[in-house]
Amino acid sequence: MSHIHARKFVSDDPDKCVGCGVCEYICSFEKEKAFNPLKSRIRVVRLGTTINMAVTCRLCEDAPCVAACPRDALRQSEETGVIIVDEDKCNGCGWCIEACDYGAIMLHPDKKVVFICDTCDGNPKCVEWCPEEALSFITKDVLAQKSRISAVKKLFYEALKT
C-alpha cells in the first residue's frame, strides 16, 4: 500500500458531531477497561453549545511531539504514522504535550506517563461506535478527495439535478 493510503487517522466532522462523548467512553473502556473520559485518547470540545468536535492524534508528518521529547520516549511508526510511547523512558515532563498543537497528547491520571491514540491497531473503536457517524478513519489524501468532490458537487448543483 502506498504511503498516503497507509497513514489513516481518526477525523471528526464537526457538522455531524453532537458532543455526546460516546467516543471517550468507548476509548477508555477499550484501552483501560474503565469508563472514564480522563483515560480516553480522544477528547470532545464543545464551544458555545453548537460547536462540537472530537480531537485526537492527527499523525503529523515529522511529528513535533517526537522531536520535543528529550528522553527519546516517543517514536513514530514509519508504516502507520502512529506515535509510540515508551512508558519506561517517559517521565511525564510534558514537553510533547506543549509541542502538540491539537491537545491530542495527555498525561495519564494514574500512570503519569503520556498516552496517545494508537488507532486501535487500525481498527478504531470510537469510529465503530460513534452514533452520528461523525468519526471516520481516513487518510489526509482521501479527506482532500472528499472535500474536492463536495466542492465540485456544490458548484454544479443545478447541473447535477438534471
Place this chain on the structure above:
Amino acid sequence: MFGYAGRILRVNLSTGKTAIEPLKEEMAKKYIGGIGLGIRLLIDNTKPGIDPLSPENPLILTTGPFSGTVAPTGGNGHAFVAKSPLTNGAAEAKSHGFFAAELKRAGYDAVIFEGKAEKPVYVWIDDDSVQLMDAKHLMGKSPQEVEDIIREELGDYYIRVASIGLAGEKLSRIACIINDKTRAAGRCGLGAVMGSKNLKAIAVRGTKNVDVAKPEEFLEFVRVLHERMKGPATVKYRTLGTPQNVLVHNSLGALPTRNFTNAVFEGAEKVSGEYLNERFVEKIVACSSCAMRCEHIAVVPEGPYKEVMARVEYEPLWALGPHCGVDRMDAIIKAIHLCNYYGIDAISAGNIVGFAMDCYEHGILTKDDTGGLDLKFGNADEMVKLIEMMGRREGLGDILAEGVKRAAEIIGKGAEKYANHIKGLEMTGYDIRGLKTAALGYAVSFRGADHNRHGAYALDISGKTNRFKFEKGRSKLVIDIEDLYTIIDSLIVCKFSRGVYYKGFDDLARYYTLVTGIDVTAEELRKAGERISNLARLYNIREGFTRKDDHLPIKVMTTPIPDETVAKGQYITQEELDFMLDDYYEHRGWTREGVPTLEKIKELGLEDLAYVVEGKI
C-alpha cells in the same frame, strides 16, 4: 457495589463541615437512585411542617446508578429534591447534560446540602476535596456566566457547574437550577431553595472510574440500545423534536391557548416544530453518552431579537407561545433565553404570563399594575418584557415571581379563577379538559401539575383510551405508567428514551443488573416504582396534604372547550374527578381519602413510615 459510588456527601453550609456516609446496598435496591433515593433522603432528613425556604429544608442532589457510564441517556442525569416552595410538598426536578457523570466520577451518589451559608458561596467538589468558595463576585450573574467564571478561576475547562441565576438569589418560587448552560432542573422552584441557602453554584470535577458489574454484556446491551435509538421509537426526538406536539395537540383540540381559554390556536403553524426546524434550528446536540441527541438549538436569524440563542422544547415553546396567544417564534426564543439567563422555569414563567394576560383582559390588572405594559393576549414583545420583570423581580414581576397561586392571592379580585395550577405548581401544555386519562395523572401527581409524572396523555392522544369518558378500572393504566416513570426518574434514564426499552421493566431490570451487579427482577423493579410513588405520597400526607389537594385547575373544571374541534364542549366536573379519584385510590390500595393503608405500607417495606398515616386511616 458497581455503578453506584457507594457514598453520600453531606455538606453543612452553616458550619462549613462535610461528611461522607455510605450508601447501603439495601437502600440502593429499595430506592434505586435519582428521585427515589432523593425523596427517601428528604423524608429522613426533615421534620414535618418546615418552611421550604428555611435552612431546615435540605437541598438534595442525586445521580443514578448509570451516571458516569456509557449507558445511552442513563449516563447523564441528575435530580434535585427538596420540599417545594411552590407546593409545600415533595419536589423533584431532573436535568441532563454532563453534570451528573462528573459528580459520579467524583465519587458520590448523592449530596445533601444542609443549613445556610452566612455569605454567598459556591461549593467546589474536586473528587474527595470539598470546599466552600466565596461567591460574592458571582452574585447577579447568570448561570451561563457563572459556569465560565468558575472554570476560568479554578483553571479547568472541563469543570461542570450547576447554578442559580438572579431569580434564585431573589428567592423567586419559580427559580430553577441550570447546568451545562442550557439544561434546567426546572420545576417546583428548587432554585429558590438553593438561593435560600446562599448557595450560588455547585462546581464538580471527578476523575475516578465508574465501574460496571458486567462490562462486556453491558456494552452488548448498550449496542442494542444504540441500534434501537436509530429506529422509530426515538424518531420524533431526533427530527422535529418535542415541538412536533404543537400541530398534533392543535388538531386534537388539546393545545391550551390563551391561558386555557381555547384549546385550538389559530397561529399554531407559526409556532410549530416544522416552522421552528426550517427557520431557526441551527444545530442538534447531545448530552453525555447519548446516542439519540435531541437538543434543538435555535438561533433567531433577524429582527429585534437577532442572534439570540436558546434550546427549544415543546413545553417552554407552548407556555410562552400558544398559552400567551403569541405566534412569534423570535419572541418565544428570546423569552426562553431570558428564562435560562435569570434561572426561572420557562414552563411556570409562560404559564404566569398567560395568567397575567388573562387578568389584564378581564380588567383585574390594568396598566397601572403592569407598569404600562399592554398585556393583551398575543402581545409578543410585552411577554418578553414581563419575563424580564419576573426574572429581576421588578414591578408586577415581583408578585408574579411568587408563582401563579400566590400571585393570584396577592392580586385578589377573583384572579384565582385564572390561575391554572395543581397543588401550587403551574400547568403544562396539555389541555386535559379533553384528555381525561391524563387529567387523573395530573390530579394525583405528587409534585403538582405535570405531564411527566405519568405520561398518561399518550393513551389519550394515541386513541388507546376514550379520552372524553373515564370508565371504572382505567386508573390501573395510569398507575402502571406512573410507577414506570418513577423508575425511569430514579434510574435516571431520559424519558425521551422510554420507547427503546421494548420489554419495559424487563429491559430496565436487566440494564440495572448489568450495571450494578444487584439482581433484580422486572417485578421487583416495578415494586420499587410503586414503593417510591407511595413514599412521595406519604411525604405529602406528612406535610398535611389530603384528597382535596388532588384537584384540577378551576378553568379545567368550569370552562368547556369553546372551539369548533373534536373536543368541543369538554371539561371535567367535580363528579367526574371524584369518580376518577375513587377508582385510582382503590387500585392504589389507599383509603377513600387517598391515604396508603397499613397493609400497603407493609407490603412495600415502608413500615418505618407508618407513623405518617396514624389517625388518618
